[in-house]
Amino acid sequence: MPLHPQARDYLARYASDEDTDFDSIDLDEIRETRAQDDAVAIHRGPLTKLPFVRDELAEDVPIRIYRADPGDGLLPVVVYFHxxxxxxxxxxxxxxxxxxxxxxxxxxxxxxxxxxxxEHPFPGAADDAWSVVRDIFARPAFYQSTGSVAVVGESAGGNLAAAAAWQARDAGLRLAHQVLVYPVLDAAMDTPSYREFAKGFGLEAAEMAWFVRQYADGVDPADPRLSPLRLPDVSGLAPATVVTAGCDVLRDEGERYAHRLAEAGVPVEARRFDGAVHGFFGLPGLFDQAVEARDHVAERLRESL
Structure with a gap:
């Protein structure tokens, strides 16, 4: 699949990690990278002023709450995992x-x-994600929630959203929708897209393997909190929107998950953005497809909420 011209420009402009010795990266280097200025911050979109933005805690998990409506009426809730x-x-x-x-x-x-x-390996992130979803259902008044709740996640956040969705189902909590944007859904990393886009397309196969080791070294890859694609029964899950990038190692597992949901009778819409690379959704300043994808996701959320 050919790269979209904007994806080609992005890869030429921002250095790839394909020559990185990931095994040499230590905790100090990880923390230093976290503290560095965001190299693409200017392309993430404007920090639009809203009437309500506040940092809070949900079962001890830090959250930031956004509300564009200046009123105090009840609204549906969208939970976002980065x-x-x-x-x-x-x-x-x-x-x-x-x-x-x-x-x-x-x-x-x-x-x-x-x-x-x-610092906090598996299942720390998954536990935090589920804690927040559970808290929103438990305290609707605090969130000014109508009780209609959806989850949205990108990449590893898509993994957390998918895991939280089946945990909600099993706990008898009904999510209105789940949006999975180029999600990590299978720790096996053995799909054709992993081979086709292993190097030179932004997110390297070796880099993704390093991420899995940092988070879940030694964990059973079949654990559905790590690999939601391995969940034995996906029936009864929340309706879903799955967004994939055409030139991404994670493409195939996202599309396989959408296929499994459809086979189980779960309403699902899968949309591939041809020629796109991993991360495009978060960079509307660089990718026209990011705006198109966000319009699509927002429409699906509004319909379901």
Whole structure:
């Protein structure tokens, strides 16, 4: 599949990690990288002023709550989990997206600052994700929630959203929707897209393997909190929107998951953005497809909420 011209420009402009010796990266280097300025911050979108942005805790998990509606009426809630391979990323780094989602959906958006690996390995992030979802159902008045709740996640955040979705089902909590944007769904990393896009397309196969080791070294890859694609029964899960990038190692597992959901009778819409690379959704300043994808996701959320 040929790269989209904007994806080609992006890869030429921002250095790939394909020559990195991932095994040599230690905790100090990880923390230094986290503290560095976001090299693409200017392309993440504007920090649009909203009438309500507040940092809170949900069962001791840091969250940031966004609301574009200036009133105090009840609204549906969208829970957002950032990407970063369970190692990087933060509420601060995805601040522009949190604001944008609140504007596009008209919902209260709750962005989750889950614990990061390797300091907090599996299932730390998954536990935090589930804690926040559970808290929103338990305290609707605090969130000014109508009781209609959806989850959205990118990459590793898509992994957390998918895991939280089946945990909600099993706990008898009904999610309105789940949006999985180029999600990590199988720790096996053995799909054709892993081979086709292993190097030179942004997210390297070796880098993804390193992320899995940092988060879940020694964990059974069939554990559905790590590999939701391995969940034995996906029937009864929340309706889903799955977004994939055409030139991404994670493409196939996202599309396989969408196929499994459809086979089980779960309403699902899968959309591949041809020629796109991993991470495009968060960079509307660089990718026209990011705006198109966000419009699509927001429409699906508004319909379901």
């Amino acid at each position: 990407g970063g391979g369970w190692v990087y990323g933060s509420v601060k780094r995805t601040d522009a997206l949190g604001r944008d989602l609140a504007i596009r959906t008209g919902a209260v958006v709750v962005s989750v600052g889950y614990r990061l690996a390797p």
